[in-house]
Amino acid sequence: MAQRILVIDGSPAGDNACGTAACVVHAGDGLHVLASRQEAGKQAAEGVSLLAAEALQQAGWSRAQGTAPDLVAVVVGPGSFTGLRASCAAAAGYAVGVGCPVVGVTRAEALAPELDAALVAAADPLAGWLVVTAARKGRVFVEDKHAVRAVSIADWQAPQGAWLVAGEARMELPFPSAIMCQTSHPSVEQIATAALRRVRGELPARAALPVYVDPPEAKLPASGLRAAPV
Structure with missing residues (x-):
């Protein structure tokens, strides 16, 4: 090891x-x-x-x-x-x-043991945990045990139930019922x-490649790409 x-x-x-x-x-x-x-x-x-x-x-x-x-x-x-x-x-x-x-x-994989323990210790049952982190302006990343997605703050629809919410952008999203965890990263x-x-094989294999959720901010020029040299 x-x-x-x-x-x-x-x-x-x-x-x-x-x-x-x-x-x-x-x-x-x-x-x-x-x-x-x-x-x-x-x-x-x-x-x-x-x-x-x-x-x-x-x-x-x-x-x-x-x-x-x-x-x-x-x-x-x-x-x-x-x-x-x-x-x-x-x-x-x-x-x-x-x-x-x-x-x-x-x-979220790194934070999971701490957040799982917090769920067990919670006084009232919780639906689960979410990690909310900063993305580009007006958007955040929301990660749970299974996946990560990028959401528009303006279009956010909170899931049903009470949640434990961590991450540095946790206050950016409204929840009808949530416990805000002070852990940010x-x-x-x-x-x-x-x-x-x-x-050790306790987590599924994951290559050391970026998890890109949003497309890059770079855009093609309005006039298109430069022609290939002759």
């Missing part, structure tokens, strides 16, 4: 955009964050590979010293189109470079835990 896990996350979007990289040690049944780097802003999310290099240097992990990561875990969405592309590319590059596996983890330990569960 993996002992040295490199966690990469560039998924947060909008005002919450940031990049995170961490070196997490798995020893026995516990996880310990040996080094962590995080910076806010879209540029940080796009440059998450630099944060990963800094975290690896801080932890003293390298292939030359025989202490390279033996697993790379990357958050594959939902989230920033560019941040996901950059972080997945960085994760794949490091994994190929040191010859270790790389697995993808969604935000998974920790690096939660991401690493989900990755280990995936490696």
